[in-house]
Amino acid sequence: MRVNLYIRSTVTLFFIVATCSGPAIAGSDEIQFSDSFEEVETVVTCPSQPSTPVTGRCGVEPGDGNLLIRSHIAIPDIIYRNAELLIDAAGNIQCAACDCSETAGYDSATVLNCPEVLTTPGLINSHDHLSFQTGPVDTGSERYDHRHDWRLGIRGHSEFDSSSSSSSEARTWGEIRQLLGGATSLIGSGSATGLVRNLDRAADRDGLDGPHIRLSTFPLRDFGGELITSGCDYPDLPSPNLGEIYQAHISVGVDLAARNEWLCSSGELDDTDATLPGPSIVHAIAMTAGDIPSLLASRATVVWSPRSDIMLYGMTTPATLLANQGINLVLGTDWVTTGSMNMLRELSCAAQHNETGLDGYFTDRDLLKMVTSDAAVAAGVGDSVGTLAPGYIADLTLFDASVRTNFAAAVEAEQEDVVLVLKAGSPLFGDGPVVDALSDEVGDCELMGATVPGDCMNDRRLCVATETGFTYLELKTAAGGLHPIYSCGGPPAGEPSCTPARNEGDSIVYTGISTSGDSDGDGVANESDNCPSVFNPARPVDGFQQADDDLDGIGDVCDDQP
Numbered sequence: 001m002r003v004n005l006y007i008r009s010t011v012t013l014f015f016i017v018a019t020c021s022g023p024a025i026a027g028s029d030e031i032q033f034s035d036s037f038e039e040v041e042t043v044v045t046c047p048s049q050p051s052t053p054v055t056g057r058c059g060v061e062p063g064d065g066n067l068l069i070r071s072h073i074a075i076p077d078i079i080y081r082n083a084e085l086l087i088d089a090a091g092n093i094q095c096a097a098c099d100c101s102e103t104a105g106y107d108s109a110t111v112l113n114c115p116e117v118l119t120t121p122g123l124i125n126s127h128d129h130l131s132f133q134t135g136p137v138d139t140g141s142e143r144y145d146h147r148h149d150w151r152l153g154i155r156g157h158s159e160f161d162s163s164s165s166s167s168s169e170a171r172t173w174g175e176i177r178q179l180l181g182g183a184t185s186l187i188g189s190g191s192a193t194g195l196v197r198n199l200d201r202a203a204d205r206d207g208l209d210g211p212h213i214r215l216s217t218f219p220l221r222d223f224g225g226e227l228i229t230s231g232c233d234y235p236d237l238p239s240p241n242l243g244e245i246y247q248a249h250i251s252v253g254v255d256l257a258a259r260n261e262w263l264c265s266s267g268e269l270d271d272t273d274a275t276l277p278g279p280s281i282v283h284a285i286a287m288t289a290g291d292i293p294s295l296l297a298s299r300a301t302v303v304w305s306p307r308s309d310i311m312l313y314g315m316t317t318p319a320t321l322l323a324n325q326g327i328n329l330v331l332g333t334d335w336v337t338t339g340s341m342n343m344l345r346e347l348s349c350a351a352q353h354n355e356t357g358l359d360g361y362f363t364d365r366d367l368l369k370m371v372t373s374d375a376a377v378a379a380g381v382g383d384s385v386g387t388l389a390p391g392y393i394a395d396l397t398l399f400d401a402s403v404r405t406n407f408a409a410a411v412e413a414e415q416e417d418v419v420l421v422l423k424a425g426s427p428l429f430g431d432g433p434v435v436d437a438l439s440d441e442v443g444d445c446e447l448m449g450a451t452v453p454g455d456c457m458n459d460r461r462l463c464v465a466t467e468t469g470f471t472y473l474e475l476k477t478a479a480g481g482l483h484p485i486y487s488c489g490g491p492p493a494g495e496p497s498c499t500p501a502r503n504e505g506d507s508i509v510y511t512g513i514s515t516s517g518d519s520d521g522d523g524v525a526n527e528s529d530n531c532p533s534v535f536n537p538a539r540p541v542d543g544f545q546q547a548d549d550d551l552d553g554i555g556d557v558c559d560d561q562p
Helices: 010-019 147-152 168-180 256-266 289-297 306-313 319-324 343-357 364-370 373-378 432-438 464-468 472-478
Strands: 043-045 059-061 064-074 079-087 093-097 109-121 123-125 183-186 213-216 245-250 280-283 301-304 328-331 396-400 418-423 426-431 460-462
Touching (some): 059 432, 064 396, 079 109, 168 460, 168 472, 245 256, 301 373, 319 328, 364 373, 418 432, 426 432, 432 460, 464 472
Parallel strands (some): 043 079, 213 245
Antiparallel strands (some): 109 396, 418 426, 426 460
């Protein structure tokens, strides 16, 4: 066994220590600590498990209602290679370890052999707008300072909007799009019956317990485009109830008016008492180092949507600043209009920005946790889903790991790499022969495509009719004008850019592309950049300067103590 540990901070150390009480490890013989600051992974290699020849990516040996999966598994803190995951007939995990043979139900279980597959918790999309399904809007090179600029076409900006549809067919189509990208849970500002769990709709959680999640797109009731830079003379202030999770769009922009939204929502200003208990702040783009104390005091989570942020504002949430100070970060697609079509594309954007703009600050493990265990905790369901451990519900996504290994098999996955998606141990989508073998009755799940060259949905089955009452053909017929639900071999056509760029005539000019003189592409030459390896352009909220709250010459996004 080799275990590599990279301790970035005391906060990271806490999580690493916490994972040591996980499933029993068989065959351990060595622990190595990395002395580099490059990405490292925690990996346990188990003794090889017995298996039979597999045709395709997984093979099934029939048994009873228990299910034993033999594959690599992500807890997600640790990768167990050649491990076992035992699920009972009720859809609950009974064992996740190198060897589950001592667990009741093991000997008679149906066996799913997937020797080159990574099993992870089902992905959780922490934010979307499910009723908006019409696809990307081409905003060209125009970038905005606040969401009211593009919503209302004010301050010299162009207005754009995306039409919405609240029909059951459209919402179901949107959930299929999320499901095909590996998601099993969604906070989507709307819901459809069946398929993924809608964490913000009690009726559509499919039996999952948890606190009420109250969503607010305009928590300050500033529908009319109020842009306030000081004081709190908004139409309203947030008033969350204790015992619920309050998810609100706050600080949606890059100027002083955007930051002021948090000041008036958090109680930072003397004339407010709107302190939020445990909120999820959606976007939080204009946050500064000065907001860290109030974020920590309120136990806030920040929902990061890099693709949509970059497309609209040319920059995104200061993710390294927040994570370095212990703020929980999770990922959400925002909406298909300017965001990602599914969680795989949002992970791809986060990974790209991390690689080119954040100096690789986040490991693949960090990114996977943003869409599994950390997302579950933020949604108040961290004791039920998001982790592979006894007692948890078996919401799972299985990824092809024959080319990409360990955490990268999930974080860098393409649409065709999703082998199987299970909700409470039952298939929702996946490779046809596997879904057929695991379904209650052959034919329960529909074949999505015929043999069309290059179509990654060939021989895939989707269990939509049993979940929703709609057939796939009915939904496909009704989906004219809606965004496609999948894309083979890479990004969908017209996908919004994930490369930050800005040239708005306000002295903030950059391409987001690394050059020899500007390594992070933020428009500030290396010799003048207070954080040359981490993207930190001058922002309107920081007075058109690079943020350095403590004036120590080190930019806040790369300062251990800003």
